[in-house]
Amino acid sequence: MEKKEYKAPEMEIVDFEAQACLLAGSGVEQTNYVYDDELG
Amino acid sequence: MNNKVLSTATIVVVSSLISSAWAARPEGDPTCSFVGGAFFKSNNTLYLESINDENAKVEVDNDAANCISNSRNGNFKVIVERSTALAANSTITLPVNYQSANECVDLYEPLSYGKDENGMWISAEKHDIADGTAHRPMLMITDISKDECQGIKEIEFTATGVSVSTQTSVELTLRSEVSNQGDWLMRGSYSFIRWDKDHADLGTVYGYAAKNKGEVKAGQFTKVGAGAFVPPLRAYLIYKGDKALQKSTESDAVELPETIGVKLIDKNNGTTRLARWNMATGEIVKVNGWYDLKGRKLNSKPQNKGMFIGNTKVQK
Numbered sequence: 001m002e003k004k005e006y007k008a009p010e011m012e013i014v015d016f017e018a019q020a021c022l023l024a025g026s027g028v029e030q031t032n033y034v035y036d037d038e039l040g
Numbered sequence: 041m042n043n044k045v046l047s048t049a050t051i052v053v054v055s056s057l058i059s060s061a062w063a064a065r066p067e068g069d070p071t072c073s074f075v076g077g078a079f080f081k082s083n084n085t086l087y088l089e090s091i092n093d094e095n096a097k098v099e100v101d102n103d104a105a106n107c108i109s110n111s112r113n114g115n116f117k118v119i120v121e122r123s124t125a126l127a128a129n130s131t132i133t134l135p136v137n138y139q140s141a142n143e144c145v146d147l148y149e150p151l152s153y154g155k156d157e158n159g160m161w162i163s164a165e166k167h168d169i170a171d172g173t174a175h176r177p178m179l180m181i182t183d184i185s186k187d188e189c190q191g192i193k194e195i196e197f198t199a200t201g202v203s204v205s206t207q208t209s210v211e212l213t214l215r216s217e218v219s220n221q222g223d224w225l226m227r228g229s230y231s232f233i234r235w236d237k238d239h240a241d242l243g244t245v246y247g248y249a250a251k252n253k254g255e256v257k258a259g260q261f262t263k264v265g266a267g268a269f270v271p272p273l274r275a276y277l278i279y280k281g282d283k284a285l286q287k288s289t290e291s292d293a294v295e296l297p298e299t300i301g302v303k304l305i306d307k308n309n310g311t312t313r314l315a316r317w318n319m320a321t322g323e324i325v326k327v328n329g330w331y332d333l334k335g336r337k338l339n340s341k342p343q344n345k346g347m348f349i350g351n352t353k354v355q356k
Contacts, residue, residue, distance in 0.1 A: 006335040017119040017356065026124065032058035034262070034263050034265030035247075035253060035254075035256045035260075035263065035264060035265055036253070036264075036267035037250070037251050037267070037268060037269075038092060038124055038125065038249075038250040038251055038268075038269060038271070039131075039247035039264070039268060039269070039270040039271075039274060039276055040126070040127050040129070040131065040247075040249065040250035040259065040268070040274065
């Protein structure tokens with residue numbers, strides 16, 4: 001009997017750089033926004 | 041005549057709208073009065089004002105501090121009245137030793153400043169909800185994803201004692217992990233401060249935006265520009281280190297960043313809350329190091345298979 005090989009579909013590598021969040025307050029890309037109103 | 045009546049009516053209506061934004065203080069004269077606040081023995085509560093007014097300040101002098109100490113019944117309640125509702129991230133500096141009495145608000149203590157392995161400036165803040173010390177600036181995280189935590193203009197604390205606060209500000213020096221010196225100050229405000237275009241500190245000041253303004257969202261940690269201001273009882277970050285870092289003209293010098301990441305460390309070191317801050321602030325920030333999907337930090341890049349969040353990819 002011929003042996004069949006089953007190959008699981010490869011998982012897609014997800015780029016979490018734009019999704020994962022650990023820190024509050026800053027962006028992945030440095031911005032040039034300057035705030036000129038009330039600080040909390 | 042009619043105009044006068046109308047003006048008077050308008051003032052009354054506006055005044056009532058302003059006062060209705062905060063819970064009413066007890067009727068009658070306060071037991072202890074001082075600039076920017078009052079203590080009422082009838083409900084054992086100290087009221088402090090953190091409002092947008094050029095002349096605003098909170099000044100607990102010796103007489104007021106003695107009056108409060110002699111009038112309070114054990115631990116007492118503190119209500120900080122703000123003219124702007126709490127965003128996801130904000131700051132607090134109080135002239136009392138206190139604990140948070142609001143389930144929506146967590147307190148974080150500033151620890152250090154430095155750069156991560158990607159060269160990104162990082163502020164580390166340790167979760168320490170147990171105690172807030174008088175005159176020590178703290179970071180407040182508000183879970184505005186909950187309905188009951190939105191629009192908070194009164195923040196409630198339980199205080200164990202009051203301290204004199206006649207200075208305009210208090211400072212907490214933070215050691216930079218880059219220079220190994222105390223280059224950064226977390227400065228708590230007891231008076232209203234505005235950074236006009238000629239202000240000497242402009243370009244070295246950072247803080248949490250209280251409102252949505254342009255591309256900046258409420259709660260975002262951002263560089264302060266001309267015209268920005270901070271009411272009393274809050275805090276901001278200021279750089280006091282090497283001047284060469286501030287406004288560099290030499291190509292090899294390093295300029296101060298436009299934004300600084302704020303790393304939140306929970307009580308059980310290494311555990312961080314990944315999605316929550318993203319949802320709350322709208323911010324997108326690179327993860328430093330490796331974490332599992334429960335937010336637990338790993339010592340190194342994982343060798344076994346599974347889902348992990350790393351610097352750029354999910355490791356599978």
